Amino acid sequence: MQPKILITACLSLLLLSGCVPKMDKAVPLSDMTINADLEKMSRDFDDERLVRDWWKMYGDEQLNGIIEEALAKAPSIQSLEAKFAQANTIIQSVESRNLPHLSANASVIRERFSENHIFPPPLGGGTYTQYQPELMLEYDFDFWNERSSHISAAKNTALAQRATIEASKIALSSALCETYIAWHYEEQKLSILNALDRTTREELKIVEKQYALGLIDAIALNDKKSAQMQIAQRMEELKRSIEGKKEAICVLGGFLPSYAETLRTPTIKHGFNLPLPKEVMLNLVAHRSDVAIAKYTALSKSYTIEQTKAQFYPNISLSGLIGFTSFNWSKLMDHSSYSPSAGIAVSLPLLDWGMRKANLQNSVSDYNASVYEYNQAVIKAANEVVVLLKQTKLIQSQLQLHDREMNAKKGNETIECKKLFLGLSDKLPYLSAKKTVYEGEMDTLSLNETKSLIQINLIKALGGGYVLKEDKNASR
Secondary structure (H helix, E strand, O other): OOHHHHHHHHHHHHHHOOOOOOOOOOOOOOHHHHHHHHHHHHOOOEOOOOOOOHHHHHOOHHHHHHHHHHHHHOHHHHHHHHHHHHHHHHHHHHHHHHOOEEEEEEEEEEEEOOOOOOOOOOOOOOEEEEEEEEEEEEEEOOOOOHHHHHHHHHHHHHHHHHHHHHHHHHHHHHHHHHHHHHHHHHHHHHHHHHHHHHHHHHHHHHHHHHHHOOOOOHHHHHHHHHHHHHHHHHHHHHHHHHHHHHHHHHHHHOOOHHHHHHOOOOOOOOOOOOOOEHHHHHOHHHHOHHHHHHHHHHHHHHHHHHHHHHHHOOEEEEEEEEEEOEOOHHHOOOHHHEOOEEEEEEEOOOOOOOHHHHHHHHHHHHHHHHHHHHHHHHHHHHHHHHHHHHHHHHHHHHHHHHHHHHHHHHHHHHHHHHHHHOOOOOHHHHHHHHHHHHHHHHHHHHHHHHHHHHHHHHHHHOOOOOOOOOOOOOOO
């Protein structure tokens, strides 16, 4: 083909190619928009760093071992890691299209040629064996970035998959930590209930003596017996709940039931300070794996739009073939059997009845949906942080008020103890005041448990130590 003819054909196709129709794309929320709502909440923040192994601040080696083993071996995490490996394989497959494809073919055909066809005798009417090896080279140009957009979309899909793994790890570690903390407080409550049970039994003995002397009626005695039975029921309920917590740890962590038998009573450290890093707060998008998933998904959809746009323009393909064809095996590699070929093809769909436009609209709609999902993820993240910060302040205020209440109850216990020592009253008022203190300590444990769960949820809302690290091969 003469160069002038080729250039004329290409220009004609460019003129005939349809213009890409304009589509309205959604706009993601900017960091400034998010920070405007979060900045006032970050004024009391420290510049501490929220580490990924945040659960170690509880100082319990058993908890550390449970979470680390679960993150390494849990089937749910391993399944996601396998999918991430699959996503990387897809990237390699797409990237391979950037290079020329080389293929080799060989055929041996035994054929009788028709006497009434285009071939004259002696070929016509004869039976011959045809040998035909060939080496083919093919390459499609990527003038409009169709392949590069496909590769970028695949890379961002893989990054979203990697963020999904991190999201699952944060969800798993926080769920295990919540369950373990709840178990710890139930053990503490059980210990207080044992002390309360001993006090109630001591109280019951005194009442039984009073009843035997005729000083009280059976109603008062039965009330004390009922109170003692209620405590015993609460203890059994806690024991059952503790076994449930152990089972939940096995299920969450992907452990067999026998693992629960190896678990010891938790030894959680109290009095730690929750890291509230200001940098994380003001850069929430980069520290939330669920937001990262939505971000990478939107980026992938954006590149899919670019890939779809390339369908509106012409493309050029090159092909080359080196082959040999012969009816005689001994002459197969002779120069006379050499049959090379080369070709160039230009393609453009001229009339597709709106198919390309529909494909583009579909890609834009898919992208817009992912942007709205990203915006929703950001709004959700910001709201979660703000709500949990408010809850943290409220539970702290509630604990301070409860401490004042406990001081009053302990003061009454001290007064009743002095009255008992001085012989101003019998032992029942003292035991009653002591029981009131025990019940108050149960409430203290419940409030501290709520505080701990709020802290864990706040850590999770701040990303659990996750940092969005842009892959060097990622595309924006």
